[in-house]
Amino acid sequence: MKNKYVFDQTFQNLSQKHMSFEQVFRYIVQFMEKDPTGSFKLMFGTDSQVHATHTKFITGIVIQQERKGVWACFRKVIVPRKMKNLHERISFETTLTEEVVSMFNKEEKDRLFHIVLPHILKGASFSIEGHIDIGSGKRNKTSIFVKEMISRMNSIGLEAKIKPYSFVASSYANRFTK
Template sequence: MEKFQLYNFAFENLSRKNMSFQEVFQHVKSFMEKDRYGNYKLMFGTDSQVHPTYTRFITGIVIQCETKGAWACIRKVIVPRRMNHLHERISYETTLTEEIVGLFTEERKNQLIELILPNIYRGASLTIEGHIDIGSGNKNKTRIFVNEMLARMEALGIEAKIKPEAFVASSYANRYTK
């Protein structure tokens, strides 16, 4: 039972539209229940695209099992203006990812951990990652924001990933920003 009302948190994927966060969490949990010996990664990331009159942000949630594939969904947020300043856009992408990570409360994370806990010594695992659509290469304009955004993800207690490892943001979410 939700203790507070979640606003504007509608999720979708290719097979389902307008899912609540509780439905998303149940899909993640059900996916993990199929193989309690699996090596799981729960990953979050946001990408954006500036359009003529608005900026579209897509946040992806992906639960992946090394041997069993993945389940994923997205959340769309439209800002009704062009967000042309790179720092503002990257910062808002990180904020949207932080919002979704925050929905995975300690209680919910513990429910997921309890699914695999009996099998940890047999190789089962769960890691949680925040994927940020930035890179540290000399030619990458976003490199000056790397430390700031990494610190924000790490403050949430999750493993931060940047390009090229940040595929939930730079690849999965990116597909839906166009």
């Protein structure tokens, strides 16, 4: 039986290909340890693009130190059909984000929190966000899915962000779906 989806279990960015999750986690730790007094956001988001014979999904991971820089990578999933149903596509984007977030187990999340913990009184902070490529505007076709997708992000412990604040999904991941 042929695989229904093509999951690339590795991550990449503009300078590296075929990174394992363990490598990605090490890069995030190194990024945060450079200046543990910073304000950090670990953000996840997925976007998709329907092509002639398939639908491409890109899930981004971005660690940002406010006003200091970012490190980012992404994972690609190909569905070998045109996924035209908007709810199905948005729901699958959210599922792929949830899957990547689930790679960060409790010990790994605790390790990231403990990098900044000794520096909280100096202004250090750490938060985790789930970026969803949907908007709540009246003219936005995805607005009917906002409550559902925000609830899904919140249920796994993420602060949900939608357009125009969901740049990991709507900007970073979007660049690689073309």
